[in-house]
Amino acid sequence: MSFNTKKALGHILFWVAIFLFYIFSVTSFELFEQSIETTLFKLPLLIIAAYTFNYWQIPIYLKQKKYIAFGVSMIFVIAVLTLLFRLIGYYHLDKYCADGPYPLISLEDFPFHMLSFHFPALIMYFYKTNKEQELEKEKVFQLEKEKIATELKYLKAQLNPHFLFNTLNNLYSYVITKSPKAPDMILQLSEILDYILYKSQRISVPIIEEIHAIENYIALEQIKYEERLKVIFKKDIIDQQQKTTPLLLLSIIENAFKHGVRDNITKPEIRIVLEQFDSHIEFSVWNTKTDNQYNNKTDENKSGIGLANIQRQLDLIYPGKHNLEIDESNAFFNLKLTLKIN
Incomplete structure (x- = not known):
């Protein structure tokens, strides 16, 4: 069923409901026949009244803040409708009038007719306004969702590109020297690329799958640094x-390798602990760092783009469901992340 068909069907059902409401609103069965005929007219x-109000007076006058024009149009429409109803009553409903024929003009019950004619119009207006607000909220939600998705793609794309270049350079040298490490290195790099790109x-x-990518990443880095680097990964x-x-999680580890395995660190070491509980995950990454006399208090490990990237992802994906703690000294940097999963 198309949107226009559903919309037309909705309008038909609305007026059927209004008709039934009016005919069954009588207080006695004797007036039922009169109620049906009066409602039909x-x-x-x-x-x-409903469609002029919702598709002419509201959008053209009220929403454009033309209040005088809106008021004049309301009086005009109600006057015309009242006159038409008086004509119908004068020629067709006279038999139900015990006090004589319907008068063509009567200002006494004008307020009643004003409310009477626009009762369905107001119902339609409130429903229509509520629907428009829901659609607007949905539109804003979808735009925000698309914005977040775009931003996340950008953040994910920032996984350190020089890691790939360095790995390819190392792989090239191992292939040239026919090192037995080359096949494993190709497999690990292939799996990481599949994970990152797809x-x-x-x-x-x-x-x-995230753990497997982490293990491949660690394995490639250990091939590069060999025995100089000590890595402990407990899960x-x-x-x-x-x-x-x-x-x-891989971005956090990449950040630890970036800052914790520099040439001026004598014995680089990285410790990773990943623990899963019923309601949360705890992820801790500890790494050595350059002494502050060589790397001042604006340590990139803490203030660089890597950690800012991670914090932004957490804010977008786990709002109110994460806790990021940082502990550091002159010799080490420790990051602990807690994620609520239930």
Whole structure:
């Protein structure tokens, strides 16, 4: 069923409901026949009042703040409808009038007719206004959703590009020297690229896929730094299919490698602990850092784009459901993230 057909059907059902309301609003069965005939004559006038009010007077005058024109148009429409109803009553409803024929002009019951003719119009107006507000909210929601999705794609795309270049350079050297490490390196890099380019486009992924990407990332970095780098990765996962945002945890680890394995750090070390509980996930990443005498208090580890990126993703995806704690000294930097999952 098309939108226009559904809309037309909705209008028909509305007027059927109004008709039934009017004919069954009588207080005694004896007046039922009169109520049906009166409503049949009055219904076209109610329809005219409703559509002129909602599709002419409201949008053209009231919403444009032409209050005088709106008031004049209301008086004019009500006067015309009242006159038409008087004519109908004068020629067709005279038999129901015990006090003589319907008068063609009567100002005494003008306020009654004003409310009477515009009762369905007001119902339609409030329904129409509520529907428009709902559509506007939905539009704003969709625009915000698209904006967030676009921003998240941009943030995900910021995973350090020099990691890929360095890995490819290392791979090239291993291939040239026919190192036995080359096949594993190709497989790990292939899996990371598949995760970053394709799987990360989903809204969420099973946590086991994020863990697998982390393990591949660590393996590639350890090939690069060999025995100079010490990495400890502990994990305690209850449900491997628990959904999580792709690249979020990996971005934190990438940030730790970026700042914790520099050439002027004698013994670089990174410790990663991932624990899953019934209601939340705790993710802690500890890394060595350059002493503050070489790297002042504006340490990029804390204030750089990497951590700002992570914080922004958390604000967008887990509003009110995350806690990010940072602890650092001259020798180390520790980040602890708690995510509510239920």
